[in-house]
Amino acid sequence: MLAGLIWAGPAAAQSAPALRLPGAGRVASVVETRHRDGFDQRIAYDGGDGRNHAEIALRNETGDLLLAFPPRLAKPSEFGIAGEIAVRFPGEALRVVPPRRNAYGPVGMALGADCLYAWQWFERPRP
Numbered sequence: 001m002l003a004g005l006i007w008a009g010p011a012a013a014q015s016a017p018a019l020r021l022p023g024a025g026r027v028a029s030v031v032e033t034r035h036r037d038g039f040d041q042r043i044a045y046d047g048g049d050g051r052n053h054a055e056i057a058l059r060n061e062t063g064d065l066l067l068a069f070p071p072r073l074a075k076p077s078e079f080g081i082a083g084e085i086a087v088r089f090p091g092e093a094l095r096v097v098p099p100r101r102n103a104y105g106p107v108g109m110a111l112g113a114d115c116l117y118a119w120q121w122f123e124r125p126r127p
Contacts, residue, residue, distance in 0.1 A: 017019045019058050025052065035059070051114075075121045076108060085110055085117060 018041050025045040033040045038059035045052045077097075085094050093103035094110040094117060101107065102120075110117040 008114065013106065017041065019043065019054055021045075021054060024054070076119050081108065081110070081119065089115065089117070 015040070017027055018031050018039075028044045028046045030044075031042045037063045038057070040058075041054075041056045043054045043056070044060045045054075063068060081096070089112065090109050090111050092115070094112040094115070096108070096110045098110050100105040104122055
């Protein structure tokens, strides 16, 4: 994973969820961790066996590579996504499906038997 200088603020319980998933159920808890260049959230939903949750990581590009997380934040690639899936879902078969679109552009998705892994890159407007 990442080694280096990362400032992580304390985790804050019950932050407002950054993502709403229709049909996931009532939000039971939200734990947010702030970083210098963004934040992570773990949103747990009622029901299920404890695996009914969403994990979100939102990062900005930063000019200071020592503070960047992940280092040298770059547009997702097929190789990079395959590596993330292998690390985050060991032993689980996920199938990458054709990208969908939302108001911000293409959304990549990989589907498993009981999970969805999605990613999106937002281009910064050119001056």
